[in-house]
Amino acid sequence: MLLEQHPVKTADNRALDSGITFLAVCLMVVSLGALARMPLDAALLHIVLVTAFAFLLFYGMVEMYRWGAWGRVAWMLGATAVWVADMTVSPVAVYWVFVLFFVYLRAMRGWLGYAWVAAALAISIAIQIPVGLTLGGVMGPALSAVVVLAIDWAFFTINKVSQERQQLIDELLATRDRLAETERAAGVAQERERLAHEIHDTVAQNLSSIQMLLHAAERDVRALDVDPALVEQPLRKMEAARRAASNNLAETRAMIAALAPAPLSEASLRDALTRVAGEFGAAGGVEIGVEVDGDPVPLPMRVEAGLLRIAQGAVSNVVAHADATVARITLTYAPGEVRLDVVDNGRGFDVGAQALKPSGLGHLGLDAMRSRAAELGGRLEIESAPGGPTALSVAIPVRINQTMDEEATR
Numbered sequence: 001m002l003l004e005q006h007p008v009k010t011a012d013n014r015a016l017d018s019g020i021t022f023l024a025v026c027l028m029v030v031s032l033g034a035l036a037r038m039p040l041d042a043a044l045l046h047i048v049l050v051t052a053f054a055f056l057l058f059y060g061m062v063e064m065y066r067w068g069a070w071g072r073v074a075w076m077l078g079a080t081a082v083w084v085a086d087m088t089v090s091p092v093a094v095y096w097v098f099v100l101f102f103v104y105l106r107a108m109r110g111w112l113g114y115a116w117v118a119a120a121l122a123i124s125i126a127i128q129i130p131v132g133l134t135l136g137g138v139m140g141p142a143l144s145a146v147v148v149l150a151i152d153w154a155f156f157t158i159n160k161v162s163q164e165r166q167q168l169i170d171e172l173l174a175t176r177d178r179l180a181e182t183e184r185a186a187g188v189a190q191e192r193e194r195l196a197h198e199i200h201d202t203v204a205q206n207l208s209s210i211q212m213l214l215h216a217a218e219r220d221v222r223a224l225d226v227d228p229a230l231v232e233q234p235l236r237k238m239e240a241a242r243r244a245a246s247n248n249l250a251e252t253r254a255m256i257a258a259l260a261p262a263p264l265s266e267a268s269l270r271d272a273l274t275r276v277a278g279e280f281g282a283a284g285g286v287e288i289g290v291e292v293d294g295d296p297v298p299l300p301m302r303v304e305a306g307l308l309r310i311a312q313g314a315v316s317n318v319v320a321h322a323d324a325t326v327a328r329i330t331l332t333y334a335p336g337e338v339r340l341d342v343v344d345n346g347r348g349f350d351v352g353a354q355a356l357k358p359s360g361l362g363h364l365g366l367d368a369m370r371s372r373a374a375e376l377g378g379r380l381e382i383e384s385a386p387g388g389p390t391a392l393s394v395a396i397p398v399r400i401n402q403t404m405d406e407e408a409t410r
Contacts, residue, residue: 017061020102024057027095034092042089049086053096056082057103064107072107076116079103080123087127097124097141101148114149121145193305199252207249214242269304270296273329276312284319286344287326294333303396306376307331307340310369314342314392317366322346322390337378340394348388369394 031050035043060075067075083100086093097120104116124141128134218238221231270292277288299307311329318327324346332339366382373380373394384390 017106020099020106021058021061023102024054024096024099027099028054030095031086031090031092034090038090046086046090046093049082049089049093053079053082053086057099060103061106076104076107080120084123084127087124091128091131094124094127094137094141097121098144098148101145102152105148105152113152117145117149189309193302196255196301196305199255204249204252207245207252211242211245211249214238214245218242268296269299269307270331272304272308273311273331276308276315277327277329280312280315280319281327286319286324288315288318289326289328291328291330292333293330296333297338299338303338303376306372307338307394307396310372310380310394311340311342313369318342318344318346318390322348322388324388337395337397339396342392343389345389348384348386348390350386351382351384 028050031046035046038046056075056079060072060079064072064075080100083093083096086096100120101117104120105113107113108116121141125138128137218235221235221238224231270290274290277290280286281288315327315329318324322344324344327342327344327346330339330341330343332341366380369392370380373396376396378394378396381393382390383393
């Protein structure tokens with residue numbers, strides 16, 4: 001309800017209150033200037049009423065932020081009564097209505113404030129009827145009311161725009177913080193993947209090679225036509241070295257698994273995709289299904305991590321931008337490649353126009369997914385049009401995976 005609306009103490013409103021206070025002081029000085037032409041008893045009464053009005057005005061301007069609606073109504077009634085009483089003593093007091101217009105609109109928002117302004121305007125004109133109305137006596141208060149309403153509307157609009165701007169700034173800062181945290185987390189995950197890949201390609205490969213060479217050396221030594229007693233000690237040392245290499249290889253593989261993306265650390269790629277679909281679908285209210293075609297084959301951690309990151313980016317775009325209700329993730333194991341498809345029934349977009357935008361304006365995520373696919377030796381394709389649907393497809397050649405698997409088993 002309008003009566004329950006409370007005045008807000010903002011920087012803009014404090015500036016307006018200061019202006020009202022300055023105006024009130026000027027008008028009271030003008031009112032006191034009329035004392036020279038007044039009888040003594042009327043002058044004394046005028047001083048008392050001016051003092052009472054000043055006290056009510058300044059005290060209320062400070063305390064009205066603490067009062068309830070009826071407290072503000074009582075304050076305005078008191079100030080108005082003192083003003084009306086002083087107009088019967090000194091006609092100069094009619095100028096106080098200019099201040100009262102501001103006070104009414106500060107204490108009451110909306111139509112209630114306008115009603116108080118209209119009532120005060122009517123009183124200021126009606127009080128002049130006994131001595132005769134003049135054009136100046138009517139137009140002065142009326143123009144004052146129009147000016148005050150215009151100023152109040154301007155301040156209210158500026159205050160509203162300022163609040164909306166501050167809210168937008170707060171949202172932008174919060175978004176920046178979330179983006180920074182996301183980028184930091186993505187950077188950490190990418191560095192973990194890089195380390196896992198480097199460890200796999202260096203330490204794990206070398207340990208596998210050492211283990212294989214020791215096994216071959218044992219086989220060659222046993223094939224020698226010499227006394228078994230002479231080679232027993234070297235063979236035991238070779239076997240111990242091979243076991244140490246095997247144990248170290250197992251620890252290295254455990255380290256690589258620990259550095260893998262969290263969804264892949266204790267689950268298959270399909271399970272990880274299902275988990276990602278469930279989390280993003282629940283967050284965005286989108287029904288996201290996961291399908292697997294073909295016979296699953298073991299993939300290197302680097303490839304699984306890359307496909308998972310691409311799926312996360314694609315599903316994130318669906319939830320954030322597509323306005324889709326249904327989406328599907330399909331993982332296909334084909335003879336020549338492994339393929340990831342993400343399809344949604346959203347609003348779609350112009351792929352050609354999106355590609356022409358500067359990097360970072362709407363397609364930074366797509367560029368990142370393309371780069372990740374290229375690092376795996378694959379390609380990323382997008383099919384979409386305004387109105388939808390949208391299909392994203394990533395294909396990774398199987399021959400690259402086979403080469404990696406062969407290296408991992410050495």
